[in-house]
Each structure stands twice: as structure tokens, then as C-alpha cells.
Amino acid sequence: MTIKSKNVDGEQAITIGKVYYDRNVRQVIYHISFPEPETWVTTDSLTYRIIKDSLVSKHISIGMAEFSVFHLALNSHLPNFGLKSSSYHIESVERDSSNVVTTWSPKENMKDKMGKILVSTRNKELFGVVFLDPSGSVLRKQFFEEYIYVSGLAFPGKIVEIGYEFGRESYQISNFRKLKVDELENNSNYRFILPDGSGT
Secondary structure (H helix, E strand, O other), rough: EEEEEEEEEEEEEEEEEEEEEEEOOOOOEEEEEEEOOEEEEEEEEEOEEEOEEEEEEEEEEOOOOOHHHHHHHHHOHHHHEEEEHOOEEEEEEEOOOEEEEEEOOOOOOOOOOOOEEEEEEEEEEEEEEEEEOOOOOEEEEEEEEEEEEEEEEEEEEEEEEEEEEOOEEEEEEOOOOOOOOOOOOOHHHHHOOOOOOOOO
16 A cells, blocks of 8 residues: 545645454554554544554544445445445436546435535446535545456455645655455454454
């Protein structure tokens, strides 16, 4: 895994490592090797940052593991971005020569807090997702490219994310390679025991 990012202030960073995910455990585990060794663990409620076996920080991340690209791909929910089994419903479907764009809307009582989500598929694979705020302004875009096919699983080898904040853009490009499915050799890497005092 390689992640290249540029924030709204123009600061750039690169992160290199390996990522592990077991859909039964629901922990996305990033073992970072560059720029410094550390571990990130994302669950369905929190994200932890661990350095040298010590918890450095944690923050709320509701549903991040369940809606991660890893969980969605392993459960064949990637084409609809997992929205089919969420509180969102289909508002409209539009087709052109290459894409199918589905507009998903939140429940009526949530429309003042949550915006619509536009999901684009190409050749029945997820191509793009656009997140809108309740007023219809774009919050974030994601593009899924360069699919890798392993053991019947289609996984995007490149994910481009563009965020919008105060009229400025941030970018993140994630690249994945050497994908393994049902790996048996490194079972210990798929379940992370958090340090004492992590407050789980």
C-alpha cells in the first residue's frame, strides 16, 4: 500500500506499508513502514494510532471498518458502495454510454443532516462516488481504478479521493498491489490486540 496525500494547505506526504483485513474481526490494520514504523487500527467505532506498542491517539470513526473498501469488496457490496443495506434508498438511476449513476438519498428525517450520495458504476464495477452535503454541495469525491482480480475478487488497485473544504481541495491517492485473498500464513496480522489503556 502506498498513500500519497496533499492537504488544503498544500502540504504533501507519502505513506508506505501493508494493510490487513479479516471481515469476521472487522479491524482494518495498517502496518506502516515509511516514513516511520507505526500501526493504525480502524474498527467500526474508533481509529487507533500505535507507535512502539504505545497508544498515541484515537478518534471516533463510526462505521469505518464496515464501509471500508476491504469489507465492501470481500462481501460483494462494492458496486453499490454498501448503500443497499444502509439507511439510504435509491432516488434515481441514469445511464449513458459507459456509466450507470445511481443517486442514493437518506431517510426523510435525516435529510437536514445527511446529503445525497451519487454512485457511478462502469462495467458493473464501482467507478466513482460523490458525497453531497444537505444543501447539495460536493463534500468529497472518490474514484476507483486499475482493478486487480484475485480468486474471483475484484479490488481497485488505485483509489483517488478529492476533498473540499473552505473552497480548497485536498487529495489522496492510494495504490495497492500484491493482493492476497484467504491468506493463511500470517494469521496474527489480521487481529490486533490493542495496548492496555486503549479504552475499547
